[in-house]
Amino acid sequence: MRRCPQCRRETEWQDNPWRPFCSERCRIIDLGRWASEDYRIALFDDPDEVKFDLEDELAKSEES
Numbered sequence: 001m002r003r004c005p006q007c008r009r010e011t012e013w014q015d016n017p018w019r020p021f022c023s024e025r026c027r028i029i030d031l032g033r034w035a036s037e038d039y040r041i042a043l044f045d046d047p048d049e050v051k052f053d054l055e056d057e058l059a060k061s062e063e064s
């Protein structure tokens with residue numbers, strides 16, 4: 001077992017795509033320290049967000 005450098009929890013090392021971190025979340029937090037702007041953009045580029053915005057726009061156009 002290794003310790004995650006972000007949250008210090010013991011984490012499985014083998015078959016862990018996020019190593020040396022325990023999870024995607026810890027990896028993003030760590031990267032965010034030096035690339036927070038890039039990550040904010042990446043998070044807003046989520047396809048679910050775009051779909052949600054489109055549905056919101058459709059609802060607005062139906063009202064008027």
Ligand SMILES: [Zn+2]
Pocket residue numbers: 004005006007008009021022023026
């Ligand atoms: Zn962690």
